[in-house]
Amino acid sequence: MRKDGTRFWAYCVTTAMRDKAGQMRGFAKVSLDITQRKQVEDELLESHAFIQQIITSAPQGIVVYDKNLRYRVWNPYMEWLTGLAEKDVLGHQPLEFFPFLREHGVDVVHHRALKGETLESEPIRYQLGPDREGWSSGVWSPLRDSHREIIGALGFVRDITEHVNAQERLQMLSRRLLTAQEQERRKLAIELHDEIGQVLTAVTLNLQSLHKDATPKGREQVEECVRIVQHAIQQVRDMSINLRPSLLDDLGLKPALRWYLDQQLQRAPFEIELKCELTKGQVPSDIETACFRIVQESITNILRHANAKKVLVMLELQQNTLSLEICDDGIGFDVAASRERAIQGLSCGILGMQERAEFLGGTLNVESATGGGTRLRVIFPLAVASPAISQFSGTRPEGNSDYRA
Numbered sequence: 001m002r003k004d005g006t007r008f009w010a011y012c013v014t015t016a017m018r019d020k021a022g023q024m025r026g027f028a029k030v031s032l033d034i035t036q037r038k039q040v041e042d043e044l045l046e047s048h049a050f051i052q053q054i055i056t057s058a059p060q061g062i063v064v065y066d067k068n069l070r071y072r073v074w075n076p077y078m079e080w081l082t083g084l085a086e087k088d089v090l091g092h093q094p095l096e097f098f099p100f101l102r103e104h105g106v107d108v109v110h111h112r113a114l115k116g117e118t119l120e121s122e123p124i125r126y127q128l129g130p131d132r133e134g135w136s137s138g139v140w141s142p143l144r145d146s147h148r149e150i151i152g153a154l155g156f157v158r159d160i161t162e163h164v165n166a167q168e169r170l171q172m173l174s175r176r177l178l179t180a181q182e183q184e185r186r187k188l189a190i191e192l193h194d195e196i197g198q199v200l201t202a203v204t205l206n207l208q209s210l211h212k213d214a215t216p217k218g219r220e221q222v223e224e225c226v227r228i229v230q231h232a233i234q235q236v237r238d239m240s241i242n243l244r245p246s247l248l249d250d251l252g253l254k255p256a257l258r259w260y261l262d263q264q265l266q267r268a269p270f271e272i273e274l275k276c277e278l279t280k281g282q283v284p285s286d287i288e289t290a291c292f293r294i295v296q297e298s299i300t301n302i303l304r305h306a307n308a309k310k311v312l313v314m315l316e317l318q319q320n321t322l323s324l325e326i327c328d329d330g331i332g333f334d335v336a337a338s339r340e341r342a343i344q345g346l347s348c349g350i351l352g353m354q355e356r357a358e359f360l361g362g363t364l365n366v367e368s369a370t371g372g373g374t375r376l377r378v379i380f381p382l383a384v385a386s387p388a389i390s391q392f393s394g395t396r397p398e399g400n401s402d403y404r405a
Contacts, residue, residue, distance in 0.1 A: 106138070308329050
């Protein structure tokens with residue numbers, strides 16, 4: 001304790017005082033005030049604990065190598081990602097556990113980091129045992145001491161399996177959309193050639209036979225020509241409507257949906273209720289088109305799979321968003337299993353609807369349970385002026401990835 005009564009940290013050395021005969025006569029004590037050194041030590045310990053907490057709780061892998069490329073730090077995220085415990089990894093080199101790094105050139109990246117470069121490795125596919133596989137990427141940089149000398153390398157590793165899967169699904173969908181467009185154009189060309197061409201040819205031949213005079217037989221031919229022309233008109237009309245309903249352009253989303261749902265009621269074994277108070281011009285045309293196509297796809301899926309008795313289609317403006325909900329009381333389905341089928345590329349029903357929604361900045365969610373019906377909900381932000389696709393998405397959208405298409 002100091003003279004002013006304050007306490008301090010001290011380093012003390014006590015020495016016994018002896019006479020010439022070796023008898024102890026007293027003690028000599030030297031005290032050194034080490035309060036400042038103790039404070040520095042405490043700050044270092046606190047700083048170390050803080051850094052350790054960051055490494056432990058980081059939502060990505062953190063690894064440190066020494067100059068011999070031996071692991072010195074291996075955080076819990078890396079344990080989760082690889083299934084390898086810290087105690088089994090420290091002191092070993094990467095290629096002892098991950099020989100596939102060499103074929104992807106990651107070992108070269110490690111050596112370049114030890115020479116002073118900061119760089120990112122390309123995404124690599126990893127397989128750790130029969131049940132652990134995916135994609136990862138990393139950023140590597142030199143680790144320096146207080147004298148700026150390189151003493152090792154620091155790496156940040158991310159599991160990007162979800163991102164890669166999302167990109168693959170998007171690419172798959174794009175290919176399917178392009179294929180579907182070509183198939184639709186081809187189908188239209190064939191129908192125009194075979195159906196309309198033959199009809200018009202028949203009309204021409206019949207009219208030529210009636211050119212000079214009209215006999216009772218000719219009148220029958222005229223009636224036949226009328227029937228043929230009417231059939232041709234209906235064919236053209238049906239094809240045009242299937243490509244894009246004119247009601248959607250002329251009158252807006254609500255009349256187009258009413259017309260479409262009325263058409264479906266003629267062959268659907270369920271009741272359909274439409275709740276929509278939109279008027280033309282309230283919603284951008286691209287969102288109107290997306291809503292119409294999503295309703296088309298959903299009703300088709302319900303017809304094929306749901307065994308429903310009632311279906312509700314509801315559109316509602318909510319501040320700066322448009323909400324589209326499609327509900328049925330059918331048999332429902334396993335959302336997780338449907339998502340897995342979509343990932344494997346076995347179907348793309350919900351992926352198509354999800355793509356339409358996300359293309360306009362919207363979100364799509366599907367809720368379903370066996371025997372409990374299905375609810376599909378799409379939210380479109382009306383503030384989005386132009387389509388935009390997020391390049392990377394950290395998680396999969398909520399809901400399933402296949403609406404029984």
